[in-house]
Amino acid sequence: MIHVAVQTQDFSVAEAYTQLCEGKPDVGAAVFFVGLVRDRNLGDDVSQLELEHYPGMTEKSIEAFAHKAHERWPLIDIHIIHRVGKLAVQDQIVFVGVTSEHREAAFAACDFLMDYLKSQAPFWKKERHRLENGKWQERWIDQAEKDTRALQRWHNPVDESGV
């Protein structure tokens, strides 16, 4: 089963983990990743992030990629929560949880889904940071080449679909 939520409110990792595992006797492996707002980016202090999405398109796009992960690996459930709006340092941004019978599939699918979320999902990140003169400035973050490259490693010659 695929569960996708894009929301402003915080989430409970414990609750998401329970939803993934409770009453599912076939689950032998649960892998999850939590992304947090860190206090530095590109050498600047960051005090606040703002994440924007395209309501409707963002959810559909994440679901489509979750389906690709389901087709590629023998998974049981995928649970993705992505926050939008204003976030402060240390806030949770994203939860990706994957369950399977054996750990290899869950590890790989979780890694793949994060690479996708970082580079292809319709989210835009704006940062507030402090300049050397003490003033605050807002800036939209540019696409990181590292994130685009990370997704490319999931391409392989036997699968031309891009996954």
Add this chain to the structure above:
Amino acid sequence: MKILLFARIRDQLGIDSVDIDKPSTVAELRLLMQRQFPDHSALFEDGFSLVAVNQEIETTGARRLRESDEVAFLPPMTGG
């Protein structure tokens, strides 16, 4: 037709949507937007922004547009 604008594109233009005469294709839409916003024409170039038609990324400039389509300009994704 109404064209939706997101993130950096919306901020730089100061508007979240714009009404334009319906172009026949995605490529023509890019040209119309560049003409309408000459100071921000780089935002509408193929190498920068993405065009979503009915909430799906459209990579073919020749894609024909219909009046009922939901069309949006998106900057490169930077989320997660």
